[in-house]
Amino acid sequence: MIAGHQVAFFLRELGSPDPGRRAAAAKGLGRVPGHAAELAALTADPAPRVRAAAAQGLGRQGGAAPVEPLLALCRDPDAEVRRRAVNALDRLGATGPAVTAALVRLAGDTALRNRPAVLGRLLRLAAPVPAGALVPLLADPDPVIWSPAGSLLRLLPEADAVLAGLARTAGGEVRRRALHLLARPQAGVPGMGTPDAGSGAYEAAWRRLWEPVPEVADALLAAVEAEHDPEARSVLLRALAAHRVPAAVAPAAAWLADPRCGPAAAAALAGAGTAEAAGLLRRFATGPAAAGLRAAAVRELGAAGGLAEAGLLLRLLDDPAEPVRLGAVAGLGAFFRRFDGGPIERLERWRAGRVPGVPVPPPSDDPAVRDAARRTAGLLAGMLAADPEHAGAYHDALWHVPEVRPLLPALLEDPDGRVRSTALHLAERFGEMDFAGRLRRLDDADAGVRQGAALAFLLLAEERGLAPDERDALRPHLGRALEDTDHYVRTFASRTLARLDGEPAGQRP
Structure with a gap:
C-alpha cells in the first residue's frame, strides 16, 4: 500500500519540468484511489509519455474515472497514448455510443498495437462498423485482424453484397476469405441460433436472411454470372439458396446438370421456393441425369415443394439407385421440418405471403400432411431396420415426424445396435422413453x-x-x-x- 508521504511526493512531482518524472508520478498516483481529477488534467500534458501514463492511471481509478478524457486520447497523435486509452476504457468497462464510436474509428488504425483487442471488443458489443473500414482489414496477413474483421462484416445487413463484390473483383487471399465467409451465410448473423422463447431475435434473424437488402441479391447474381471457377460458383449459388432469392431460378437452372455445380444449383432452386423452381427440380429428379445429380434435386424437393412433391419423394424411396433413395429420405426430412409447428413453419408462411410465385404451404395439422407423415414414418422405419448402414439418414429424416412414435418400441428391440440407438434418440426426442x-x-x-x-x-x-x-x-x-x-x-x-x-x-x- 502506498503511504501518505509517497502520495504527497507524487503530487509535487506533477509540477516537475522533466516529463519522465511527471510520467512516473502519474503512474504512482494511478495506484491510489481518489486521484482521478489530477490524472484527467494530465491527459492534456504536452509530453506523450505523460499522457500515456495518465491514461493508464485513469484505468485503475475505477468508477470515479471520467471517460471523456480517455475518449479524447483515442484521437491522440501518439499511437502508444491511443493504446493506453483503449486499455483504460476496457479496464473501466466503459460503454455507450461515444465509446463505440471511438473504437470504430480505431478499427483501421494500423499503428495501434492492441488493434486486435479493439476488434474483439467491437465484436463483443456487436457494434456496426462501416464496411469501408472493414474491407481493407480482410487483406491483413494476421488472422487476429482479418478474422474478427470478417465477423464484424457479417453483422451488417449488406455483408454478403460486399463479400460477393470481393469474390468477383478481388484476388488472392481477399477473394478466398470472402468466399469462405459466403460459404456460411448464417454464421454470425445476430440472433441466429437457438430460438429464445419470448424473444423475436431468432425469427428476425431468419427474416433478414430470407429477405435480404436488395444489393445482396444483386451482387450475388452478378458474381454468379461472372464466375468461372466451379467451386466458387457453387459457394455463390449456395449463398443465393440461403437468402432464398427468387431471381436465382434462371442462373441455377443453367447449372443444374453440371456435375460440379449441380447440387448447389438445386439448393438455389429450393431456396427460391417458387412453383417454377419446384417444377424444375421435379422434372430433373425424374429425368435421365446421373443418379448423383438426380439425388441432389430429390433432396431439395422437400425444401421447395408441397404435398405433391412429398408424394413424389415417397415414391422415390423405391428408386433402384441408392443415392436417389437416400436423397428422397433427406428430402422428406426437409419437408417435415417445415411442418412441425415451430418457427420455421411460421417463417415459411411469412415468406409465402410476401414473395410472388411462392405457394402458401398447408398447415401442419392438415389431414393430408399428417397422412403423409404417417406413411413416411412407416416406410422409413422399415428402411431403417433393413438398412442400418444409413441409420443416420433415417434418424435425421424422422426427427420432425412424431408419427414414428408407435413404431419405436419394435425398433428399440431390433437386433442391430445402430437401429436401437437411432430409435432411442427418437424416443427421447418424442418423450417416449x-x-x-x-x-x-x-x-x-x-x-x-x-x-x-x-x-x-x-x-x-x-x-x-x-x-x-x-x-x-x-x-x-x-x-x-x-x-x-x-x-x-x-x-x-x-x-x-x-x-x-x-x-x-x-x-x-
Whole structure:
C-alpha cells in the first residue's frame, strides 16, 4: 500500500519540468484511489509519455474515472497514448455510443498495437462498423485482424453484397476469405441460433436472411454470372439458396446438370421456393441425369415443394439407385421440418405471403400432411431396420415426424445396435422413453445405445433432477458405467454421478 508521504511526493512531482518524472508520478498516483481529477488534467500534458501514463492511471481509478478524457486520447497523435486509452476504457468497462464510436474509428488504425483487442471488443458489443473500414482489414496477413474483421462484416445487413463484390473483383487471399465467409451465410448473423422463447431475435434473424437488402441479391447474381471457377460458383449459388432469392431460378437452372455445380444449383432452386423452381427440380429428379445429380434435386424437393412433391419423394424411396433413395429420405426430412409447428413453419408462411410465385404451404395439422407423415414414418422405419448402414439418414429424416412414435418400441428391440440407438434418440426426442426403459439401455450390448442412455440420464439430472428412489436405482448402473469400454459412456456417467452427489437429499427439485 502506498503511504501518505509517497502520495504527497507524487503530487509535487506533477509540477516537475522533466516529463519522465511527471510520467512516473502519474503512474504512482494511478495506484491510489481518489486521484482521478489530477490524472484527467494530465491527459492534456504536452509530453506523450505523460499522457500515456495518465491514461493508464485513469484505468485503475475505477468508477470515479471520467471517460471523456480517455475518449479524447483515442484521437491522440501518439499511437502508444491511443493504446493506453483503449486499455483504460476496457479496464473501466466503459460503454455507450461515444465509446463505440471511438473504437470504430480505431478499427483501421494500423499503428495501434492492441488493434486486435479493439476488434474483439467491437465484436463483443456487436457494434456496426462501416464496411469501408472493414474491407481493407480482410487483406491483413494476421488472422487476429482479418478474422474478427470478417465477423464484424457479417453483422451488417449488406455483408454478403460486399463479400460477393470481393469474390468477383478481388484476388488472392481477399477473394478466398470472402468466399469462405459466403460459404456460411448464417454464421454470425445476430440472433441466429437457438430460438429464445419470448424473444423475436431468432425469427428476425431468419427474416433478414430470407429477405435480404436488395444489393445482396444483386451482387450475388452478378458474381454468379461472372464466375468461372466451379467451386466458387457453387459457394455463390449456395449463398443465393440461403437468402432464398427468387431471381436465382434462371442462373441455377443453367447449372443444374453440371456435375460440379449441380447440387448447389438445386439448393438455389429450393431456396427460391417458387412453383417454377419446384417444377424444375421435379422434372430433373425424374429425368435421365446421373443418379448423383438426380439425388441432389430429390433432396431439395422437400425444401421447395408441397404435398405433391412429398408424394413424389415417397415414391422415390423405391428408386433402384441408392443415392436417389437416400436423397428422397433427406428430402422428406426437409419437408417435415417445415411442418412441425415451430418457427420455421411460421417463417415459411411469412415468406409465402410476401414473395410472388411462392405457394402458401398447408398447415401442419392438415389431414393430408399428417397422412403423409404417417406413411413416411412407416416406410422409413422399415428402411431403417433393413438398412442400418444409413441409420443416420433415417434418424435425421424422422426427427420432425412424431408419427414414428408407435413404431419405436419394435425398433428399440431390433437386433442391430445402430437401429436401437437411432430409435432411442427418437424416443427421447418424442418423450417416449421412461426411466426404467432408459435404465435397461445403460446395459445394452451396443456402445451407441449406452451412450444415448448415459447422456439422457445426465441431461435429466441437470434439467430436472431425480427423485430419491430414482437416484438409488441409478447409482449402481452408473458405477458399472464408470468401467465401460466406451469413453463417452464413462464421461457421461461420471458427470451424472457428480451431479447426483451435489443434489440435496429429499424430493426432486
